[in-house]
Amino acid sequence: MAGIVEQLPVLIIAISLVSAFTILVAGWVNKKACWFISLGTIFIQLIMAIAILNHVLTVGNIYYWLGGWMPPWGIEYVMDALNGYILVVLLFLSLVCVMYSRRNVEHELPDKIVSFYVVYQLLVTGLCGVTVTGDIFNMYVFVEIFSLAAYALIASRGGISLKASFVYLVMGSIGACFVLIGIGLVYAVTGSLNMHDISILLPQFYGNRAVQLAYALIVVGLSIKMALFPLHTWLPDAHSFAPSEISAMLSGIIIEVSTYALIRISFSVFTLDFLRLVPIFDIISWLAAFAIIYGSVLAIAQINLKRMLAYSSVSQMGYIMLAVGLSLSTKHVLWGGLTPALMHILNHALMKGCLFMVAGAFIYKAELWNITDLRGLGRKMPYTCAAFTLAAISMIGVPPSVGFVTKIYLIFAVVEAGNFIFMAVILLSTLLNLVYFWRVIETMYMKVGEAGPHHEYAKPVKIDEIPLTMLIPVLLLGVLCIVMGIIWLTEIPIIGAVPIMDTVNKLFEIGRYTVLP
């Protein structure tokens, strides 16, 4: 079986593309088949991704040459521990979201079922492509593929989601064009597009202004895509008005894959020496600290549940970028290097995926958008609200949930880096998270009265539990928030979670493997 694992990186992309067109053709025959094909494809992709990760951790990196052409002339797909981990997280969340989407799409977009699943499969293709590739121009092309699919999926609901998607399109295209200029300048200086090749050729050019400009452009371009403050303004509208499983995908994995692209370009192309020359990671840490406070404060002011969760996402991206910004200064075995950042990518996917899907469940059952309309739902939809509570206490940071693990590792990393203002920022944001999440939990469980809007013309709404294909993903993610937290804390090596981060730190020579000149 060693032979087939070498081919798996390209097979993941190929299966996804072929499946997108199969869904299109099958949809003409029978609309119900689309969901099964999409679910089956993503499940097979997840199995392949786990096989790749297993191979990378036990044997070593996978290098696949597309078309047999040798790099640096050909495109190369490189799988190492960072790639493999992000790929598994991505496909797991995609699988859960597509399982949830069956009933939601029938309800919200009844005449667009085939198109939805085709574009969804193309979205997953683009996301997988960004993750596996080892060539920077190929990465730009896949970034544009998933961005276009995201624009189309957000706009599928019609109405105001069209404007939200258009704003996202304009801002996302600006970001992608900046990345394209940056790639062009790097190519002009080094003459190569392969990431490993550039990392060998680039060190002699670190003083060249074109290289510094290229890095600045790539950072700004990818920051627009990952909604880092102050370039986050497309995010609240896009998340609030998209279909709920697309909101979960957006918050849970699309902005995280842009973060992965930034980490990959910063550490594998412009290597550590460049990052130590230019104080870019300090600037990112400060911007991230502002993002954490800004997102939390604005989330408190929201009445619409999905908009509140969207601002909470801005805040959580601040956590990830703070962890990335501190990754060069920390050396401990547990929280050094990129460990808190990668850990929070998985944790945020679990928590935010669950929260957005529960918000979608409320909309699916009774069109309940505002927090004040959710009175008494704790009794009528017990499992859904239980999952929301699990995810919400995880966001607040109650031990032993995943949110607590992220916060405690991040606080230790901040203490080791020596910057106590960031520690105050993290603790303050925990308090603010408590304010706006507790408001929802209190409304669901403890307020008297009936659910639904409160004016004279309101009819009483009839609500019961959501269907099973929507309930299983929600409960799975909610329970995983706690279970995964216990796994992170006790460092059980079954899942291989902490060894993955350790391998990534060893690959980039940060964390406890720091080699100072």
Added chain:
Amino acid sequence: MIEWFLAKYNYWIAIILILIGFYAMIAKDNLIKKIIGLTIFQTAIFLLYISLADIGPLPRGTAPIVSEEILSKGYVYVNPLPHVLILTAIVVAVATTAVALGLVIRMYEEYGTIEEAEIIAIERKL
């Protein structure tokens, strides 16, 4: 001084067009004008890439086609790789413009206008 400006005129034009396209995307209210700005922005980036293909002192390169004449006489030819990258990027730009125009058509059906200020005013009243 003059050579610094005149010898690199294609880069200067590319930068000025990038800034014009960027300004149009930000400042114009009409959605179609924003898309036109996006197209100008992306086309200017292609111009930048193609200018990069011919770095070098004079004589300027000719078309990169393998033939007896070029190989025997030792002509200088341009780098074909940026041209290939631009073909890919043109496809991406066309797809982006198509999605953007599709969105504008749907917005026109929904709101009856393509001025952003009027759409915001309609939404605020709803």
